């Protein structure tokens with residue numbers, strides 16, 4: 001795969017003319033957060049795996065680079081990728097890719113299972129707040145890994161991983177994924193208590209079971225937060241063809257875009273059962289939603305602007321409640337709605353970075369600690385603003401679609417980490433939008 005010089009910052013900006021309602025239909029891309037851990041899980045499988053519908057985004061490219069650095073072979077055709085980890089040997093992951101993407105840390109469990117050893121640098125802090133990995137390390141140590149931390153470097157080693165009971169104090173998505181992967185070929189049975197329940201966890205288990213793992217999650221996970229993994233021999237795992245589920249966060253982003261900018265749009269290929277809390281919020285804010293479950297389609301109608309109002313309070317929470325990844329798009333939709341919304345961010349400490357940019361566009365938002373108060377109904381004005389992270393960057397594009405005049409969102413590389421073609425999608429929905437620079 002071609003190497004990217006950077007993941008995030010770049011010189012390309014997105015420029016748009018706002019105040020045009022959206023209309024039309026688009027197809028939702030495959031899920032980034034499902035595909036990334038599944039690509040890491042390919043490490044455990046000594047044959048070739050094919051992922052159909054894998055999104056073409058820079059975080060996936062970063063994961064390919066990490067896999068290739070260990071000796072794996074990767075290739076991409078139009079909408080599928082192939083990963084062959086038959087010749088994996090290298091246990092040291094290059095710092096430039098690990099630092100570029102937090103989720104590279106989920107390679108630890110898979111590499112311990114495959115090679116018995118992994119060497120990574122500490123991914124460190126992040127613009128959306130502290131993102132420690134203590135729960136990842138705790139889980140891997142419970143399975144018998146020995147871990148040394150030397151400054152910025154982490155070295156994990158295990159002669160043999162052994163099943164254990166891992167009880168998480170918080171249901172971390174990444175830590176749950178890491179322990180699942182380490183447990184697949186461990187000797188004996190692992191029980192994860194208070195595991196994360198996100199759909200991406202279920203997909204990882206489903207993929208690994210297709211490849212020959214023995215993971216019991218269905219029925220128990222959503223009710224009890226419990227996952228049971230019975231270790232199997234590495235040689236029992238074999239390559240599979242897997243279809244990546246659609247991206248619930250991208251679908252939610254476009255629903256909030258229509259809510260904010262107005263108009264009527266239809267989204268195809270949506271994971272409707274994963275969107276309950278989002279659809280509920282959007283309906284309560286006055287838009288009409290028509291769901292055609294059999295076709296995996298939803299239509300949002302937000303044409304009648306008098307009906308679009310804020311709800312009093314929303315807090316972000318773990319699945320199935322309102323996702324932190326859609327908090328920024330929600331803030332922008334709240335700016336366009338009448339009345340006041342109080343948003344409490346309970347997952348990541350610094351996820352209000354876009355507020356400053358929205359204030360420069362004329363938004364009435366105040367932030368105190370983990371809580372933002374948005375007073376909607378004030379017209380936003382086009383400005384040059386800077387995308388500093390993925391979801392906040394997409395939300396600034398939505399703000400530009402609502403604002404009077406021209407908005408330029410600089411550093412659009414952050415948006416390419418998770419959105420395959422945000423400019424193409426909004427163009428298809430009738431927006432006047434393009435790349436500059």
Ligand code: UD1
Nearest residue numbers: 033103130131132133134135136172173174175325347348
């Ligand atoms: C994943 C998603 C991300 C989403 C997040 C929460 C991927 C690639 N990323 O991130 O888009 O926003 O879930 O739904 O799937 N924590 C600790 N110690 C740890 C690990 C986490 O304290 O060892 C804390 C974090 O600081 C954060 C919270 O737990 O406050 C949630 O993190 P986690 O669930 O681990 O999210 P990620 O897996 O990083």
